[in-house]
Amino acid sequence: MSGAPEFGLAVEARDGAARMGVLHTAHGDVHTPAFMPVGTAATVKAMTPEAVAATGAEIVLGNTYHLMLRPGAERIASLGGLRRFMNWPGPVLTDSGGFQVMSLAKLRRIEEDGVTFRSHIDGARHALTPERAVEIQHLLGATITMVLDECLRYPASEAETASSMQRTSRWAARSKAAFEARAGHGLFGIVQGGVFAEQRAASAAALTEIGFDGYAIGGLAVGEGQALMFETLEATTPHLPEDRPRYLMGVGKPADLVGAVARGVDMFDCVLPTRSGRTGQAFTRGGTLNLRNARHRDDPAPLDAACGCPACANYGRAYLHHLVKSDEVLGLMLLSGHNLHYYQDLMAGMRRAIAETRFAAFAADFAAGQAAGDGAAAAADA
Amino acid sequence: MSGAPEFGLAVEARDGAARMGVLHTAHGDVHTPAFMPVGTAATVKAMTPEAVAATGAEIVLGNTYHLMLRPGAERIASLGGLRRFMNWPGPVLTDSGGFQVMSLAKLRRIEEDGVTFRSHIDGARHALTPERAVEIQHLLGATITMVLDECLRYPASEAETASSMQRTSRWAARSKAAFEARAGHGLFGIVQGGVFAEQRAASAAALTEIGFDGYAIGGLAVGEGQALMFETLEATTPHLPEDRPRYLMGVGKPADLVGAVARGVDMFDCVLPTRSGRTGQAFTRGGTLNLRNARHRDDPAPLDAACGCPACANYGRAYLHHLVKSDEVLGLMLLSGHNLHYYQDLMAGMRRAIAETRFAAFAADFAAGQAAGDGAAAAADA
Numbered sequence: 001m002s003g004a005p006e007f008g009l010a011v012e013a014r015d016g017a018a019r020m021g022v023l024h025t026a027h028g029d030v031h032t033p034a035f036m037p038v039g040t041a042a043t044v045k046a047m048t049p050e051a052v053a054a055t056g057a058e059i060v061l062g063n064t065y066h067l068m069l070r071p072g073a074e075r076i077a078s079l080g081g082l083r084r085f086m087n088w089p090g091p092v093l094t095d096s097g098g099f100q101v102m103s104l105a106k107l108r109r110i111e112e113d114g115v116t117f118r119s120h121i122d123g124a125r126h127a128l129t130p131e132r133a134v135e136i137q138h139l140l141g142a143t144i145t146m147v148l149d150e151c152l153r154y155p156a157s158e159a160e161t162a163s164s165m166q167r168t169s170r171w172a173a174r175s176k177a178a179f180e181a182r183a184g185h186g187l188f189g190i191v192q193g194g195v196f197a198e199q200r201a202a203s204a205a206a207l208t209e210i211g212f213d214g215y216a217i218g219g220l221a222v223g224e225g226q227a228l229m230f231e232t233l234e235a236t237t238p239h240l241p242e243d244r245p246r247y248l249m250g251v252g253k254p255a256d257l258v259g260a261v262a263r264g265v266d267m268f269d270c271v272l273p274t275r276s277g278r279t280g281q282a283f284t285r286g287g288t289l290n291l292r293n294a295r296h297r298d299d300p301a302p303l304d305a306a307c308g309c310p311a312c313a314n315y316g317r318a319y320l321h322h323l324v325k326s327d328e329v330l331g332l333m334l335l336s337g338h339n340l341h342y343y344q345d346l347m348a349g350m351r352r353a354i355a356e357t358r359f360a361a362f363a364a365d366f367a368a369g370q371a372a373g374d375g376a377a378a379a380a381d382a
Numbered sequence: 383m384s385g386a387p388e389f390g391l392a393v394e395a396r397d398g399a400a401r402m403g404v405l406h407t408a409h410g411d412v413h414t415p416a417f418m419p420v421g422t423a424a425t426v427k428a429m430t431p432e433a434v435a436a437t438g439a440e441i442v443l444g445n446t447y448h449l450m451l452r453p454g455a456e457r458i459a460s461l462g463g464l465r466r467f468m469n470w471p472g473p474v475l476t477d478s479g480g481f482q483v484m485s486l487a488k489l490r491r492i493e494e495d496g497v498t499f500r501s502h503i504d505g506a507r508h509a510l511t512p513e514r515a516v517e518i519q520h521l522l523g524a525t526i527t528m529v530l531d532e533c534l535r536y537p538a539s540e541a542e543t544a545s546s547m548q549r550t551s552r553w554a555a556r557s558k559a560a561f562e563a564r565a566g567h568g569l570f571g572i573v574q575g576g577v578f579a580e581q582r583a584a585s586a587a588a589l590t591e592i593g594f595d596g597y598a599i600g601g602l603a604v605g606e607g608q609a610l611m612f613e614t615l616e617a618t619t620p621h622l623p624e625d626r627p628r629y630l631m632g633v634g635k636p637a638d639l640v641g642a643v644a645r646g647v648d649m650f651d652c653v654l655p656t657r658s659g660r661t662g663q664a665f666t667r668g669g670t671l672n673l674r675n676a677r678h679r680d681d682p683a684p685l686d687a688a689c690g691c692p693a694c695a696n697y698g699r700a701y702l703h704h705l706v707k708s709d710e711v712l713g714l715m716l717l718s719g720h721n722l723h724y725y726q727d728l729m730a731g732m733r734r735a736i737a738e739t740r741f742a743a744f745a746a747d748f749a750a751g752q753a754a755g756d757g758a759a760a761a762a763d764a
Binding site for chain 1: 423424425427428429430431432452453457460461462467468469679680682692696697698700701703704705707708710711712714715716
């Protein structure tokens with residue numbers, strides 16, 4: 001590992017709270033603000049890794065929960081690690097499995113030591129502790145490892161939230177102790193505390209005291225709504241170190257990304273672009289299109305004339321409508337690719353705007369385009 | 383259309399009954415013997431057209447039956463034709479719809495004028511006559527148009543077969559009359575006659591008398607078995623003009639292709655490579671692999687070490703097994719691409735062997751590889 005660059009964020013420009021920079025890792029640089037496509041089961045769904053890279057993505061996310069159940073972390077390690085297994089040469093961030101244990105697993109039981117649960121695939125019993133979550137991510141060969149956190153359902157009371165946030169801090173300390181430092185690799189803590197500003201500040205302080213290579217913000221986009229999410233971000237990012245990357249987990253819609261970057265977030269992941277692609281929905285500079293709608297069936301226009309992705313360069317909406325209506329796999333492929341391309345273009349646009357200190361104007365233009373398009377499209381696609 | 387090359391086959395080499403050559407068309411050359419991937423609903427399933435071309439394919443097939451029902455031939459015409467609609471710049475052969483009417487449509491009724499049926503999608507009533515089948519293929523912009531033929535179920539009596547074959551000849555004459563000649567475009571007749579040698583000869587004679595740009599052999603690979611199929615080919619190809627392409631419809635397995643080329647066939651189409659890819663089956667130089675089998679789960683070896691496709695260049699069997707077991711779309715994509723690549727490599731190998739007058743040795747090597755691999759794989763994958 002000698003020769004690998006030090007892991008860390010070089011902030012190159014600021015515009016208000018928004019930051020633009022480069023995250024250096026052992027497996028390549030990531031330009032921030034960055035969007036990470038989700039490669040749940042060692043594949044970004046319906047995409048080759050070459051196509052993912054062609055959208056502009058520089059880092060992908062892998063899911064510890066899914067991979068520990070199938071094909072298994074030890075198996076992936078023996079096959080050379082996740083990056084080699086799935087043919088993604090760039091950096092990979094793996095989550096800790098905590099969120100999926102809450103949302104997917106059966107018969108889960110959370111105690112101070114960790115969580116036990118049954119697989120949603122075959123019912124087999126598994127355990128995750130902070131130490132095992134770190135070990136699994138090491139076996140996967142993750143560039144960025146996430147601590148195991150406790151994920152509460154929303155809404156939760158202030159007392160429940162505080163108790164859970166404190167456990168997450170204790171687990172974070174155990175994760176840090178279990179993590180084996182390697183050049184160019186990082187370990188991120190996860191700020192919890194629900195929508196309670198004081199708890200967010202306390203969580204950020206506790207994690208900063210332990211010391212991590214980056215700080216994630218968890219427990220948002222779980223039903224609280226965009227306004228409360230933004231308010232919570234404003235109560236959180238000022239308490240995080242300026243020189244470390246900030247990652248808003250599981251977010252979100254294009255407008256969520258723009259608003260979160262304005263509030264100092266550097267990294268995102270979300271299944272929305274690929275999941276929406278699989279249900280016939282396309283994100284565009286003019287708002288969201290539902291390709292199932294019959295109004296598209298004779299339309300030779302591309303999804304988004306300003307987009308350079310293969311779907312927009314080579315096909316009309318009529319063809320994409322036909323693929324979606326016919327349940328053709330190529331429809332999933334082209335729309336997933338387009339949506340990821342749109343997200344990466346949005347991130348690149350934000351990076352340029354921050355570098356040129358015109359982020360507020362960029363955000364206003366973005367909102368105007370979405371509102372105009374959303375209105376027209378929503379009426380027609382309803 | 384001035385400037386388009388004349389449609390026709392230039393035979394460049396012969397080895398026994400096997401021929402190697404180039405089919406010139408308005409939309410590009412096709413090296414024969416050629417395998418045409420099937421693009422049923424204006425897409426080769428789970429493949430981009432760029433990926434299809436990268437396998438070595440030079441022509442694809444479109445299905446008149448599927449396209450007339452959805453999205454409709456007139457709609458495709460108004461969108462610039464099938465090649466533009468699906469972004470396939472090369473030649474396209476469209477079938478006449480006759481086979482799918484028999485195998486998919488409901489409440490079909492065949493009379494001398496043509497066939498009426500109900501759509502398997504929405505039950506709507508449709509009609510196909512020889513003239514309408516030609517018109518639809520013109521609307522689609524087909525490079526090669528097929529006459530409407532009557533497709534019998536197997537087995538059929540000698541009398542039924544003769545009556546049906548004669549109707550197919552009458553329909554062929556009507557198709558020829560309806561076809562609008564354009565430079566670089568061709569119309570193919572379809573030899574019928576079941577497994578009856580005299581009827582095959584009579585059908586070939588009747589069609590040759592009408593005169594077509596190529597001759598298809600229909601009504602095989604419907605349950606008669608490989609031996610009887612080869613016997614029927616031997617009773618058919620000698621009655622077809624030496625200077626026109628011969629196309630064996632809907633065939634087949636790799637061994638079927640090798641045996642049919644040995645008997646003078648130039649063109650093939652079959653859903654097998656893509657359909658098998660979607661069920662986890664891979665064709666290789668060592669026989670057929672079932673990727674669902676647990677024996678592959680720790681195996682880092684490529685599907686076929688001699689194959690240059692993306693699946694073989696970038697992934698191990700363990701990863702492909704994981705994708706198939708996890709129902710991941712990328713599994714369909716990679717296996718469909720590999721199988722098409724394998725088929726195209728097989729055709730290219732046959733073309734070289736014919737050019738070098740060593741086709742018999744090629745066929746023997748092919749069979750030995752398949753038998754060795756089939757034995758081992760069948761035992762392990764059972």
